[in-house]
Structure formats: C-alpha cells, structure tokens
Amino acid sequence: MPPACTLKSAQYRLAQARGLRLPTLGLQISRQRAYSDTPAAATRDSRSLQTGATLNGSQPLFNRTNDVTIAQTEKGVDISTAEFDIADQDLILRVAQAYFDVLTAQDTLASARGNLAAIAEQVASAKRNFEVGTATITDTREAQARFDLARATQIVAENDLLTRRIALDTLVGRSNVTPNPLAVPVAVPAIAPTNTPPSMARRSSPGFPTAGRSASRATTSRPTWAFWSTCPCLPATRSKTGSRKHWCLKQSRKTIWRHSGAASHRAPEPRSTA
16 A cells, blocks of 8 residues: 555544544434224224434543553554655655666766767778778778677667666656756765764664654553453443423214314214203
8 A cells, every 4th residue: 555545544543543532422313103093992092193302422531442542543643654754755765866867878878879979980990091001901890890889889878768767757757757967067065074873863764763653552552452441431421311292182982073164063962851
C-alpha cells in the first residue's frame, strides 16, 4: 500500500478509536394497536393506539482499555507519518538522481560526438596520406578501427540517454521532460566544517523516529492491553421512557348507532310497563 494511503488509513483509525470516549445515544420507538370484539360482554368492541419512546444515553467516565487502544492508534499514526516522510525524502532523492543522470548522459553523448568527429578527421587524413604514399595501409586501418569504436561509443551514449530520460519521465509523470543544465559559471559555496556528533546525525534521520515509535508501540501492545482489559469500567448511563395513548373507543351492546349522511341519531330505548 502506498505511504499516503497508509497514513490516511491510520488517521481514520485514530478518529474511530477516539469515538470510544464519546457518549452514545439510543432511541427506541414502539407503537401498539389493539382491537377487541367480545359479543357476550357488556362492551362490544374496544380499539386503542399506544405509542412509546425510550431514550438511552451512556458516557464512559473511566475505561483504561479504551485509553490503551487510543494510545496505540496514536503511535500508529506517528509511525505512518514518519514512513510518509521517509517516502517523501526517498522520492526527492530519486528525482534528483534521475535529473542529474540525464544531464550526465547528455554530457557523455556530447563528448562521444566530439570524439567521433575528431577521429573522422584522423581517418580522412590517414586515407590522404596513404594515397600520396606517406602512410601505410596499417595506419589507415587503425584509424578506421578507432572510428568504428567511437561510433559504437556514441550509440551506447545515445541509448543510455534515452533510458535516463524514460526513467525521469516515469518519476515525474510527464513526457519529454528536458532538464535545465547547470548554469555557467558555477559558484559553489565553501563547505563549512560541522561539529555535529554522530548520535545527533542519526536522530535527525527520518528513519530514527520510526524505530523509536515502533519500540514505544511495542510496550503498549498485547500484554498491556490484556492487563488493562481486566480492570473495571465506570460508565454513566441515563434512560428516559415516555408513552402516550392516542385514543380509545368503547361501544355498548345496548347502544345502536344509525348513520344517515353527515348526521347520526340514536334510537329511543323502550319504556318499561311496570
């Protein structure tokens, strides 16, 4: 996995681990609807609709296991950050190396072309001397051999330059990159002596924090987590419940309702003769 993706994944894990300290809320809603019809009872039917809600809240006050988990995740983020810095430094070095490799290959090719042109003049001179009789055929053939060798050297330099350019294009993600040559004249500053001890130089290296954080993370790894997992936790919990009965309708057996349009009338009850 690329270092950038590893760092982002570690940051997401840290945010998820810190969520263990946040309060949690739970909401439960219930709704009940009841309908009963009993012909033999005094009440003919009954209908009801009841709604209830329960809200639960919890806040951990002391949980050492969560603290150890968060500490491990934070050290993991530190390690991923150090690894990302190392990859960043490595990329800078590789791009700089490829940049100067192209410049070196260009200088080598220019030198090979100049050498080939000079040897070509020697070959022409040897042929003229051989024609006038002041040189032997051996001198001509030696000059031709040097020319063939210089030609082969130029072909090798051209192929090397092409390879270096392809490597530079791959690193920077662009095509036909032409690096600028070194400005002439070159003003090189004087190298000042340093009194930095070797231990300080090692600590300033990007790889030193990674090793230290890995060792620190190892001290809070599985054995520490297993030890603190046996400790008690102290959560704060609060719950609130509420319910409401919306409506209830009961109808007697001796009551008869007759509906006509939008109005309703109840029939008169019979009078007693006693």
